[in-house]
Amino acid sequence: MSINNERRRFFAGAAAATATAVAASAVSRVAMAALPEPVLQTKPDTMAPLVPNTGRPYNPVVTLNGWTLPWRMNAGVKEFHLVAEPVVREMAPGFKANMWGYNGQSPGPTIEVVEGDRVRIFVTNKLPEHTSVHWHGQRLPNGMDGVSGLTQPAIPVGKTFVYEFVARRPGTFMYHPHADEMTQMAMGMMGFWITHPKAKHPLIDEVDRDFVFLLNAYDIDPGSMTPKIMTMTDFNLWSWNSRVFPGIDTLNVRKGDKVRIRMGNLTMTNHPIHLHGHEFLVTGTDGGPTPKSTRWYEVTTDIAVGQMRQIEFLADEEGDWAFHCHKSHHTMNAMGHDVPTMIGVDHRGLIKKLQKAVPDYMVMGERGMADMGEMEMEIPENTAPMMTGTGPYGGVEMGGMFSMLKVRKSQKPGDYRDPGWYKQPPGTQAYEWTGALPDPARPRAGSKAMPAAGPGPVTEVQIRKPTGHAGH
Numbered sequence: 001m002s003i004n005n006e007r008r009r010f011f012a013g014a015a016a017a018t019a020t021a022v023a024a025s026a027v028s029r030v031a032m033a034a035l036p037e038p039v040l041q042t043k044p045d046t047m048a049p050l051v052p053n054t055g056r057p058y059n060p061v062v063t064l065n066g067w068t069l070p071w072r073m074n075a076g077v078k079e080f081h082l083v084a085e086p087v088v089r090e091m092a093p094g095f096k097a098n099m100w101g102y103n104g105q106s107p108g109p110t111i112e113v114v115e116g117d118r119v120r121i122f123v124t125n126k127l128p129e130h131t132s133v134h135w136h137g138q139r140l141p142n143g144m145d146g147v148s149g150l151t152q153p154a155i156p157v158g159k160t161f162v163y164e165f166v167a168r169r170p171g172t173f174m175y176h177p178h179a180d181e182m183t184q185m186a187m188g189m190m191g192f193w194i195t196h197p198k199a200k201h202p203l204i205d206e207v208d209r210d211f212v213f214l215l216n217a218y219d220i221d222p223g224s225m226t227p228k229i230m231t232m233t234d235f236n237l238w239s240w241n242s243r244v245f246p247g248i249d250t251l252n253v254r255k256g257d258k259v260r261i262r263m264g265n266l267t268m269t270n271h272p273i274h275l276h277g278h279e280f281l282v283t284g285t286d287g288g289p290t291p292k293s294t295r296w297y298e299v300t301t302d303i304a305v306g307q308m309r310q311i312e313f314l315a316d317e318e319g320d321w322a323f324h325c326h327k328s329h330h331t332m333n334a335m336g337h338d339v340p341t342m343i344g345v346d347h348r349g350l351i352k353k354l355q356k357a358v359p360d361y362m363v364m365g366e367r368g369m370a371d372m373g374e375m376e377m378e379i380p381e382n383t384a385p386m387m388t389g390t391g392p393y394g395g396v397e398m399g400g401m402f403s404m405l406k407v408r409k410s411q412k413p414g415d416y417r418d419p420g421w422y423k424q425p426p427g428t429q430a431y432e433w434t435g436a437l438p439d440p441a442r443p444r445a446g447s448k449a450m451p452a453a454g455p456g457p458v459t460e461v462q463i464r465k466p467t468g469h470a471g472h
């Protein structure tokens, strides 16, 4: 069915409803009859992969703290319905944010299709301002590219637009508005898109687990709920799929699984993403699968703004392996950054006096910042815990862009549940040395390797003046 037919049917339905002037509920039901019913999600949990029951088969992905948007087949076309709308996103237990997103969540649901699929996406705008959707990375007709003003008029408030194109190349993509981007992306409007290959692809391996998530960032003052959209660099919440550690689910796999993780960066800075315990290959970028000759093993891959990276590895080491952004400030949650470094400063006797004058005065880290994790302090309601993630052996002292890859022999194929903490085999954990400590061997002063300090040997310097000047 062509877009025009669809539109005609839609308008015919709406006109009929208006003509009969029935109750509001009936009007909307008739008016919406041509559209797939929007599916909403209210929970921030990682949903089980959506195994396709129509269309061509593929191995579905798992969206970290997210979900995949169901579709309906309509005369061979995959139809999706995105609703752009204000949402409340739980970023971590006890901390919620007012955001904008799609179908009840930020980020929006992941869209999964197969190479060659004809896709029709209805986008209903329930935001307080106009919007559009850009299908980042896709080959498509120019008029479907979603750049408001350039390739289409923006979708006005309350209206529904239809995008339709064939998913031409397999790969990892994103979607986001191309209308008042600064506001709409700072508010959380974005989503993931996967186009699976239609057949065995020489550069796309089959994997046992395929995880996806977006890197995003927000600036939300402690105690408030709404991101500050004017912030350009000084964000205080570095998140994966609008979640911060300890709110980010773990990536749970079976030992021996071949694992793919796809990430897209829609923040304002780059993120070197680091995996412990394994080496991975970057098997794909925004432009598609990477040629095999360009792949080498790494443990950290930098993802620049607007980029996507897919990494693959064999999960063959059991354990709970940290997986995080390597910018240390991106593994912290909301805090002021205009805090002086206090390491080595003795505050004893000073705090009580200061707190009389400034009741909220808090001493930050005389011994480093690790104290902050355990400090019982009055924080405003609805504030992300700064670095309180706790592991089996104490505080992990991380926040933000941090999670874990959990590799277990006992994890059943297709089971994505958290297996709990890893029990290390006896004798395989770092331990306290309780024996005698020998004196440290320091180089002796005056030895050859380290000459004694003090005046050096006297050196005689002779200066010869230029000759040839009579009388001097």
Ligand SMILES: [Cu+2]
Pocket (backbone or CB within 6 Å): 238, 270, 271, 272, 325, 326, 327, 330, 401
């Ligand atoms: Cu980062």
